[in-house]
């Protein structure tokens with residue numbers, strides 16, 4: 001029996017969605033959804049309990065892998081005429097520690113509206129690397145119909161965690177919650193090969209620890225200054241040795257000397273009348289690699305009447321381990337961050353805790369969930385999260401309160417075209433898209449341009465571009481194509497990961513076309529442009545590294 005679709009196709013864009021669309025009440029034949037045809041390797045999956053090939057449950061008994069069989073899957077997950085409750089129960093392959101919630105899995109109606117927005121689906125074109133396919137797979141694992149192994153893990157490793165699917169899903173399926181529970185399951189239950197282990201050990205033991213990151217900065221700075229990086233890039237030997245290490249090298253920008261010893265002040269007084277007392281997070285990558293963004297943030301906050309408090313013992317926000325399923329590490333880091341800010345709030349509560357990195361901001365707002373297993377820490381985490389504001393969000397509140405009274409001046413002698421690049425964890429994770437645009441539009445002479453596919457991930461996605469460089473490469477190319485196609489003179493990016501990814505692609509275009517102006521578009525954080533404007537200074541638009 002075949003389903004009849006009554007709704008129009010979901011909007012198609014460059015990625016050509018391959019899935020079906022359906023409204024509530026329709027049924028999706030698995031065969032037509034291309035779910036199985038695009039994933040022939042699933043035929044090789046062994047049912048761990050029946051010792052046979054896995055496909056879907058069959059009401060008459062275990063499936064024999066017959067792809068031509070009538071595999072109509074109803075929207076409630078049941079097979080043709082057979083309610084879901086009649087599926088043969090197998091023990092779940094998940095462990096008992098917060099498996100993805102079945103109620104959330106079941107809320108997906110398989111309509112496929114999310115497919116065209118999914119970057120991994122755009123690049124790989126396979127249903128199993130789409131939100132809908134991954135939810136199917138979680139359901140199969142939860143019901144013991146698929147194993148939790150390297151093959152199934154690969155379809156979650158290819159997910160960027162960009163959350164674009166959550167923005168478009170008409171059923172409001174909490175894919176973010178599913179993914180947050182799925183990744184720790186993979187980390188606990190699926191052994192990684194030695195290469196993956198090596199890279200992950202390096203990443204998880206270096207990036208979330210600002211002091212360690214700081215300790216390797218002088219070595220990296222020398223590596224660049226002595227010309228070794230250029231040799232490594234030209235010979236391409238690192239790529240042959242490890243594409244992941246080569247990807248790390250490729251995103252490394254020209255390190256500023258002041259990033260080698262970034263001593264942040266502990267307190268910055270408000271200029272003029274003090275209206276707010278705010279805490280500020282420095283971020284790990286931001287403070288080491290893009291210290292100018294933190295300087296600009298302090299400058300803008302102070303100019304607008306904020307006393308800025310910077311706890312000296314603050315570490316990482318925990319975004320990286322949280323996004324990669326390193327649950328215990330993320331919890332420890334979150335607790336340390338809460339303690340660091342409690343230390344400066346003993347006498348007087350802060351009005352807000354400000355962060356200028358989109359990815360960090362999203363995680364800081366999730367502390368209640370990250371610490372859910374301990375009631376005391378859960379409530380401390382939720383209270384901390386309630387204070388967190390992305391810098392654009394906070395400045396929008398300052399505008400609304402009528403306290404944005406700094407004098408903004410032009411930052412270029414001529415009118416300046418700027419394209420704002422949405423960061424996924426700001427746009428989809430925190431649902432913040434208007435405030436950055438409104439703030440940029442306030443700068444005299446700035447004309448904003450919008451890129452195609454503004455909501456599509458640039459491929460950075462935390463450390464995704466280091467762990468899955470090939471997919472990230474294609475997405476980075478697409479993103480830079482779309483940004484440059486606007487003809488804007490400046491790119492404004494609110495997240496360090498996106499900034500480094502975009503700069504990398506601009507740099508590579510420079511190498512390919514030494515005389516082209518294409519790669520001469522600088523990338524600034526919006527707060528840097530505001531800072532220039534408040535100080536009445538012109539920006540430099542000669543290099544791609546703002």
Ligand code: SF4
Nearest residue numbers: 108109111112114169
């Ligand atoms: S996640 Fe949402 S948009 Fe995607 S298939 Fe399921 S219900 Fe449809």
Ligand code: SF4
Nearest residue numbers: 118159160162163165
């Ligand atoms: S989080 Fe992003 S990459 Fe992952 S399924 Fe959703 S849209 Fe696709």
